[in-house]
Amino acid sequence: MRFVTYVDDDGDRVGVVADGQVHALPSGVTLLDLLRAEDGLREAGERALASPSAVRPYSDVRLRAPLPTPPTVRDFMTFERHLEGVLLLGGATVPERWYEAPAFYFTNPYAVRGPHDDVPVPPGCQLFDLELEVAAVVGRTGRDVSPEAGDSYIAGYTIMNDWSARDLQFAEMEVRLGPTKGKDTATTLGPMLVTPDELQDWAAGTSYDLAMTVEINGELIGEDRLSSMAFTFGDLVAYASRGTEVRPGDVLGSGTCGGGCLAELWGRNGFDAHPPLRPGDLVTVSVEQLGALTTRITAGTDPVPIPAARRRG
Structure with a gap:
């Protein structure tokens, strides 16, 4: 099934997409509620398809x-x-x-944006970048999960664009922490959550043989296949849960695909290969079977100055 969250008259609403229509679940139900209930996602989706609270065109x-x-x-x-x-x-x-292990960092859940939301340039950033990824969403609680069992903890997949202030990121990582403010302004997720059964026909290698593409202002910047991952999503679940828990609704980003960001172009071909993102740019990232996200870049705010640290001695 393919689940979406959309804006309705009385707030956010969850629905199932089928044949170009959104079949709505009852008002007040969130996707996180369904993930936290045993078999809640599947049962709610089946009820919505059989007897929806409302039906609206997906395009509307x-x-x-x-x-x-x-x-x-x-x-x-x-x-x-x-x-x-x-x-x-x-x-x-x-x-x-x-x-040896699938490295990760925690990013800001408060910065999540949707498919129709603009993204501002982070305060003080001059090297703004995108990152095309696929995110797995955890569907049940687990601790010290084995890699072989990891896939069974995944409720679905969605596209993730991890927006990156490269100059801020490079500077802050000099102190052996981060990335923090370099990744803190926006992470776009969407357009839908696609359950694993929808993707089984494309299962290959470490994940799924799905095309991934990046365009800026209509120009193709890079492309890859999701099956190029060096670790499986089950491996990501296992490592994330080592010594702790993963819980329903946790988002696990794959990391940027090959050709999925400007920093990779700059590394291979120099900073003249492509300018950083600027207000007015239109960024489209797409993954076969998962959809596409098109985002307009807008002007950000000026940074609030922070006094320099007092030097010891």
């Missing part, structure tokens, strides 16, 4: 992120070609540690 609804306020968002780094290209900016190569 204003979509929100499927999970507008996920409990947590972890962002991994599983595409080797992407990492190779970005590391060239600093003259580095892929470290051996990267091959």
Whole structure:
């Protein structure tokens, strides 16, 4: 099934997409509610298709992120070609540690935006970038999950665009923390949550053989296949749950695909390869079977100055 969250007269509404129509669930039900109830997602979807509260054309609804306020968002780094290209900016190569475990960082769940939302340039940023990913959404609680069982914890998949203030990111990581403010302004999710059974015909390699593309102002910037992931989504669940829990609604980003951001172009071809994102730019990222996200970049605000630290001694 394909679930969406959209704007209705009385607030956000969840629906199931079928044959170009959105079959609405009862008012007040959220996708997170359904994920937290055992078999809630499947049963609610079947009820909505059999006896919807309302039916609206998919093209007429204003979509929100499927999970507008996920409990947590972890962002991994599983595409080797992407990492190779970005590391060239600093003259580095892929470290051996990267091959040993799927590294991730926590990003800001309050910064999640939907498919129809503009994205502002972060305060003080001059090197604004996009990152095309696929995110898995956790459907049940687990601790110390095995990689073999990891897939069974996934309720569905959605597109993720991890917007990145590269100059802020590079500066803050000099202190061996981060990325933090470099990733803090916006993460776009959508347009829908697609359950794993919808994708089984494309199962291949580490994930699914689905085309991924990035366009800026109608120009193709990069493309890859989701099956190029070096780790499986089950591996991501397993590593995220090691020594702790994953819970329903947790978002696990795949990391940027090869060719999925400007930083990779800059690493391979120099900063003249493409200008950073500016207000007015239109960014479209798409993943076969999952849909597309088109986002307009807008002007941001000026940074509020922070006094410099008092030096010891």
